[in-house]
Amino acid sequence: MSANKESWGSRVGLILAMAGNAVGLGNFLRFPVQAVQNGGGAFIIPYLVCFLVMGIPLLWIEWSMGRFGGRFGNHSTPYIVDTMGKHRLWKYIGVFGIWTNIAVAAYYCYLESWTLSYVFHSILGTFNGLDQEGVASFFDTYVSIGDSTLGIPYEAVVFYLLCLLLNTWILSKGLSGGVERVAKIGMPLLIVFGMFLAYKGFTIKAGEAGASFDSAVGLNFLWTPDYTQLWSPTVWLAAAGQIFFTLSVGMGTIHCYASYVRSKDDIALNAMSAGWMNEFVEVVLGASILIPISIGYLGIDRVTELVQQGGLGLAFKTLPFLFTQWGEVLGAIAGVMWFGLLFFAGITSSLAMGTPWIGFLQDEFNWRRKPAAWSFGLIVLILGMPTVLFFHYGVFDEYDYWAGTVSLVVFALVETILFAWVFGMDRGWREINSGADIKVPDIYKYIIKFVTPVLLLWVFIGSLVTPKGGDWGKALSGDWVLDDSSIINKIKNSSLKRQLAEATDPAVIEQLQET
Ligand code: PHE
Ligand code: NA
Numbered sequence: 001m002s003a004n005k006e007s008w009g010s011r012v013g014l015i016l017a018m019a020g021n022a023v024g025l026g027n028f029l030r031f032p033v034q035a036v037q038n039g040g041g042a043f044i045i046p047y048l049v050c051f052l053v054m055g056i057p058l059l060w061i062e063w064s065m066g067r068f069g070g071r072f073g074n075h076s077t078p079y080i081v082d083t084m085g086k087h088r089l090w091k092y093i094g095v096f097g098i099w100t101n102i103a104v105a106a107y108y109c110y111l112e113s114w115t116l117s118y119v120f121h122s123i124l125g126t127f128n129g130l131d132q133e134g135v136a137s138f139f140d141t142y143v144s145i146g147d148s149t150l151g152i153p154y155e156a157v158v159f160y161l162l163c164l165l166l167n168t169w170i171l172s173k174g175l176s177g178g179v180e181r182v183a184k185i186g187m188p189l190l191i192v193f194g195m196f197l198a199y200k201g202f203t204i205k206a207g208e209a210g211a212s213f214d215s216a217v218g219l220n221f222l223w224t225p226d227y228t229q230l231w232s233p234t235v236w237l238a239a240a241g242q243i244f245f246t247l248s249v250g251m252g253t254i255h256c257y258a259s260y261v262r263s264k265d266d267i268a269l270n271a272m273s274a275g276w277m278n279e280f281v282e283v284v285l286g287a288s289i290l291i292p293i294s295i296g297y298l299g300i301d302r303v304t305e306l307v308q309q310g311g312l313g314l315a316f317k318t319l320p321f322l323f324t325q326w327g328e329v330l331g332a333i334a335g336v337m338w339f340g341l342l343f344f345a346g347i348t349s350s351l352a353m354g355t356p357w358i359g360f361l362q363d364e365f366n367w368r369r370k371p372a373a374w375s376f377g378l379i380v381l382i383l384g385m386p387t388v389l390f391f392h393y394g395v396f397d398e399y400d401y402w403a404g405t406v407s408l409v410v411f412a413l414v415e416t417i418l419f420a421w422v423f424g425m426d427r428g429w430r431e432i433n434s435g436a437d438i439k440v441p442d443i444y445k446y447i448i449k450f451v452t453p454v455l456l457l458w459v460f461i462g463s464l465v466t467p468k469g470g471d472w473g474k475a476l477s478g479d480w481v482l483d484d485s486s487i488i489n490k491i492k493n494s495s496l497k498r499q500l501a502e503a504t505d506p507a508v509i510e511q512l513q514e515t
Contacts, residue, residue, distance in 0.1 A: 004362040004363055006260055007175070007176070007260050007261075008180060008261065009175075011265075013176065013180040013184060014257075014261065015273045016183040016184055017183040017352075018270070019274040019278060020349065021274075021352035022246065022247050022274060022275065023187070023277070023348065024108075024248075024346060025108065025111055025115075026245045026246045026282075028290065028341070028342060029290070029315055031246065031283075031286045031287065032222075033307050033310070034239075035291075036221075036304060036307045038235045038239070040226065041224040041225045042225070042227075042229030042230065042235055043239060045225065046236045047242060049239075050236070050239045050242075050243040053447055053452060054412075054455055055243045055249065056272070057416075057451075058247070058249040058412055058416070058452070059247060059271040059272070060268065060448070061416060061419045061420075061432075061448065062255055063258045063261075063432075064431040065081070065255055066080060066257065067431070068080070068431055069084070070258070070263070073363065074259060075355075075359030075360070076252070076256060076356045077356060078092070078094030078097065078098065079360075080255050081093065081094040081097075081418060082094065084418060085418050085423060093414055094252075097251065097255055097256075097411065098360055100407050101251055101356050102379055103399060103403035104251070104404050105354065105376075105380045105384075106399060107384065107399040107400060107404075108349065109163055109164060109167065109346075109380055110160055110387050110396070111346065112346035112347060113156070113164075114156070114316065115340075115343040115346055116163055117156070119343060122323075122339060123332060125328065127321065127323070127324050128328055132317075132318070132321045135317055135324075136313075136317040136318075136321075145388065160388055163347075164377050164384075167347065167354060167380075168373050169373075171354045171376060172374070179348075179352075182348060182351065186344035189344055190281075193341040194281065196337055197334065197337055198285050200293065200326075200334065204293060206296075210325040211296045211297055212297060212298075213295060214296070217299075218291050218292035218293075218294070219288075221295065222292075233466075237466070240455070241405050244409060244412060246278060247278060248352065250407070252356045253353060257355065259359070266435050267435065267436070268432055268433065268436035268438050289338070290314055290319065291303065294306070294318055294319070298318070306318065310397075315338075315342075354373065357376050358373055358376060409456065409463065410460065413456040413460055416452050416456060421453075425449045464487045465486050468481040468483045
């Protein structure tokens with residue numbers, strides 16, 4: 001219980017803050033890449049099904065958990081779940097809801113700081129006159145901290161600090177005075193920038209401004225359904241993972257934001273507004289920029305090849321070069337819009353990652369907002385340093401996998417069980433519907449109770465022990481080999497990698513490489 005009496009300023013502000021939480025770098029960088037990696041048109045059907053039977057239920061669950069906990073003066077996941085399940089264990093499980101945010105923030109803020117720097121470089125015209133190689137090597141130099149040829153020594157570090165300071169400062173201004181205000185400015189601008197770039201993505205013509213293909217080539221690639229892949233569990237797992245990441249469920253940010261909603265206010269409709277806004281930005285805007293523009297210039301094969309190397313390359317090495325093909329002025333505008341929209345998407349999400357920790361310190365230790373915000377900045381700085389300094393060694397992906405993927409699924413499963421089976425579905429259903437401005441379809445009562453947990457369990461087990469190539473048929477008939485993408489193999493491989501990095505004796509290294 002605390003003296004923390006903060007709340008949202010207005011309904012619009014709440015929805016925009018929640019939408020800002022959800023809409024993030026995942027919408028513009030992760031979604032298109034996942035779609036391409038999983039066969040373009042094959043991805044979208046599982047993706048939409050996962051949204052309907054896991055995403056939407058989890059939104060309602062988390063919003064109502066948050067509002068419920070907030071009624072008792074709790075604004076962080078451990079104490080919110082503690083008010084719902086009476087066993088002491090729940091509180092400790094709830095620590096996930098603080099920890100995951102801090103761990104994700106540690107790599108997310110670094111990526112966010114690149115976008116800030118690239119806005120400036122677009123304004124300065126840094127990319128003008130460079131060829132594709134030049135733009136790509138600009139990025140490589142940027143992330144290899146030591147050798148700075150960009151004029152600002154340690155530029156990546158400088159922008160990282162700047163970005164953390166900005167986050168901390170906004171967080172210290174409070175919910176309605178900081179977070180909500182940024183969302184009210186950032187979200188509309190993001191939509192305007194996104195619409196402009198999506199328009200460009202839609203109107204690319206072969207032979208104009210250096211493009212080789214019509215925009216239809218890229219769009220067809222993404223949107224022509226491919227039913228052959230429909231039953232591949234790997235595609236389903238990727239789709240579920242993307243839904244969690246993009247909606248920010250299984251993290252604790254929604255609990256925290258919703259705990260500041262007044263107890264008589266609607267959550268059923270608000271949750272849908274924010275959730276569908278995220279889907280619009282992801283499926284309509286997110287799918288119409290990075291991939292169609294890149295394919296317009298490079299063709300499907302080259303883009304698929306680049307995407308296999310990760311989505312960040314396309315966004316930071318390829319697009320800034322393609323924009324220069326549109327002429328100096330339009331190129332600069334497009335660059336500012338692209339990196340500007342990424343920055344707004346990023347910051348409204350990283351602010352959300354900070355609030356659970358701040359709410360926790362305020363509630364339990366009576367900290368004031370300002371020192372609590374600074375402590376968040378400091379923790380992220382310390383935890384984030386490895387991603388900054390060792391970016392090339394895959395530290396970034398390691399963080400994303402454990403904090404940004406695995407723990408979301410685990411926590412979502414646990415909280416669904418808590419909500420539907422421990423707290424009880426009848427009480428849960430009353431919570432969702434109390435103060436509701438829409439009638440929630442009754443079928444969701446059964447979906448939340450049965451379908452969501454079973455699917456979550458399937459996703460979890462499926463990613464724990466994925467058989468080689470995702471071929472369950474073969475695996476179940478006795479030919480059982482774990483795929484490298486299974487969690488169990490990841491645990492094995494990442495500790496192997498660590499030992500390899502530490503080993504100096506050539507005989508030991510050779511032995512490790514063989515295993
Ligand atoms: N949903 C955000 C995105 O799509 C990421 C995020 C995860 C934000 C967790 C907050 C909490 O980028
Ligand atoms: Na998102």
